[in-house]
Amino acid sequence: LISVMLFAYWMFFKPDLPAPEETVTNTELVTPSDSTIVEAQETPALPDSLLDAELVNKFGVFAAGAKGESTKKTVENETVKITFDSKGGKVSEVVLKTFDSKDGNPVRLITPESNEFKTIVTSFGKTIDLNQLYYRLGTTASGDSTIISYSLDLGKGKSVKHIYSIPNTGYEVGYKLQFKGLESSITKEEVLFQWNDHMITQESDVNMSRQNSTVNYYTTSGEFEELSERSTSYEEEVISESIKWTTIKQRFFLSAIIAKKSFTKGKISTNVDPNNPEVVKYAEVTLSLPASDLNSNQGDYKFYFGPNDYHITSEVTEEFSKNLFLGWPPMLWVNKYVLIPLFDVLNNVLNNYGLIIIIIVLIIKLVLSPLSYKSYLSMAKMKVLKPELDEIKEKHGGDMAKAQSEQMKLYQQVGVNPISGCIPMLFQMPILLSMFYFFPQSIELRGESFLWATDLSSYDSILTLPFEIPFYGDHVSLFVLLMTISTIMITYSQQQVSTVQGPMKSFSYFMPVIFMFVLNSYPAALSFYYFIANLVTFGQQALIRRFVDEDKIRKILDENKKNAGSRKKSKFQQRLEDAMKAQNKNKK
Structure with missing residues (x-):
């Protein structure tokens, strides 16, 4: 009945509604x-x-x-x-x-x-x-x-x-x-x-x-x-x-x-x-x-x-x-407490982000220069010892455990820590990797140009390919090419003082090519940073080489060898020696 009443009302008695106002x-x-x-x-x-x-x-x-x-x-x-x-x-x-x-x-x-x-x-x-x-x-x-x-x-x-x-x-x-x-x-x-x-x-x-x-x-x-x-x-x-x-x-x-x-x-x-x-x-x-x-x-x-x-x-x-996301610790700590404050200080002074990146590279390389020097010096010591290490390998080539034991004995006699060159590099790795998170996320770089790069937050394409290369893309990034070439140059320079032989030596040249594929579509700011860092590293090595005298290192090592009996072993050397002895015992 209510429905009938409502229907009748709306059919015969409903008031005229005003026209809707324009939105x-x-x-x-x-x-x-x-x-x-x-x-x-x-x-x-x-x-x-x-x-x-x-x-x-x-x-x-x-x-x-x-x-x-x-x-x-x-x-x-x-x-x-x-x-x-x-x-x-x-x-x-x-x-x-x-x-x-x-x-x-x-x-x-x-x-x-x-x-x-x-x-x-x-x-x-x-x-x-x-x-x-x-x-x-x-x-x-x-x-x-x-x-x-x-x-x-x-x-x-x-x-x-x-x-x-x-x-x-x-x-x-x-x-x-x-x-x-x-x-x-x-x-x-x-x-x-x-x-x-x-x-x-x-x-x-x-x-x-x-x-x-x-x-x-x-x-x-x-x-x-x-x-x-x-x-x-x-x-x-x-x-x-x-x-x-x-x-x-x-x-x-x-x-x-x-x-x-x-x-x-x-x-x-x-x-x-x-x-x-x-x-x-x-x-x-x-x-x-x-x-x-x-x-x-x-x-x-x-x-x-x-x-x-x-x-x-x-x-x-x-x-x-x-x-x-600024990476996991310790990359997070580097970005949060080092790179961001440093970037902010430079950004308040300069309005050219390419120059800011160059200055960041110089400051970081200057702070890390003692570690770089120590790493290079360690490689020079290993190069001086290479003839004796090769002789041990040749003498005990069939017995790897015996060869390693003799090598550790030689290191102890001359006072060389075989991993001392790796430790400085280990401290530098968080900084290198933190850039991988910092630059792609930096909104300050968005739309900012430098040289041929029209946007430092995107890749700097200088050539569009007619087809897409798997894992590489359909463009060519010039900063990535420059970074790859400079990395190969540094690798060649380091090989001159390195004792690495065999497949590992070739692998060192293969890695820059891998990163060329990985970074081709990453922001130009990142590859530009790595390129400038490579140039500074190359200059550092050339400068350090002038102050590292291999003949003098040879004399120091020979002197250490003569006084080996009176020198106390380091905890690291003692642990390695104990490990070698345990390995030989288990083998027997």
Whole structure:
């Protein structure tokens, strides 16, 4: 009978509805002040008795927000431009004003086409997406922040509010989700926040971008986790513990949501379409929000839309800077406490990043020069001993254990530690490897040119090949070629004072070729650093060679041999000698 009455009413007595207003996009630069400005843009909800029965059946208590008009509101500060939509009361678009994408326009980190937010509640068996409802806009200014609020009055003291706080600088956006009077209307204890993002390709090298894009999260127990960055297949993880924050990470930019308290659990996934170069990866994030927090005015969160810059992210929230992967210890320590501070000091003085890289090489090589000298001196000692070592090998060629024992005896007599040349190199390796993590992640190098390299954060192609070479690519990087040639030159120079023979000697020349394939598609800054480091190393060796007299070394070793009986063995030599004796005993 009610259905018949409603049908008759709408057929014969319904009032003429006013024509819908044209959707207006309001774009303005907001300068907050202490004064308060209030705007309202929405026709009040119809009384319950006049609501469409179908909408009531579909949306239940939320039916008042099922109809409306989508209007946009844009707020800018010094660094970002954020557009909000009254349909959903959500962020619609985010533009980073100080960064350009591959097409030369400002980076659009979030767009209506690439991004989707859902806030899903369950009410008496109905699944409602709050981001599909229509809200009334209110704008206020509080201190140095602009407050954007989207309210939905559901009647009978019930309401939903999305409140955003945009400061006049920075990349953080405060967000509150507030429920009022809905304790009995929401029949599940958790509200689902779903975020689907088709990461827009911002860099010219989409492959490198895909290798550095993923979803990260940080738990309240202090664990930082991530999906595999390099994966090109579907990756998924179900998170059963409470989460502090989750980040959709691209190579140089981040989109994140952070809880003041926590999300109770979550699910994340990534996928790749190799045939779509306009999308880096597809990311999906689902987080559980406690309904009790939203009902008690404790639904306090914030978004971060901005660069993956160590200096900025370290101030956002606890361990948020881990989104910038700087390697494992000890490479992490080198990057965090040496390279980044050194780079910052030079960056404040110079505006040419090629010169900054050259100066970094010179400083590091100067600091490590004592180790380089000790390593070269050790190789010179081994070269002087080579005739006697060859004689031992020839004498005990069939008995490897006996030959090793005699060699160790000779080392002890002349006072030479056979691995003393390796130890200095071992100390230098963390610094060399730390560059492998530092340069590909440095947003400061993005778009910066030097010599023929138009972008130091990408490869410096001087020739595009008509075909792709497996493991090499379809281009030729000149800095990588120069690095390879200089590495071969250094290897040849070191072989002149090395005792290495046989296959290992040839392998030393093979390694630079391997790295030529590996680094061909890496940032030009990295291969340029290695090239300059090689040139400085070559010069160091030439200089050290002038001060190392092999005849003098021979005399010192002979003198040590004469006094061998009176010299105490080092702990290392004693351990080696004991090991040799044990080996011979076991053999017998």
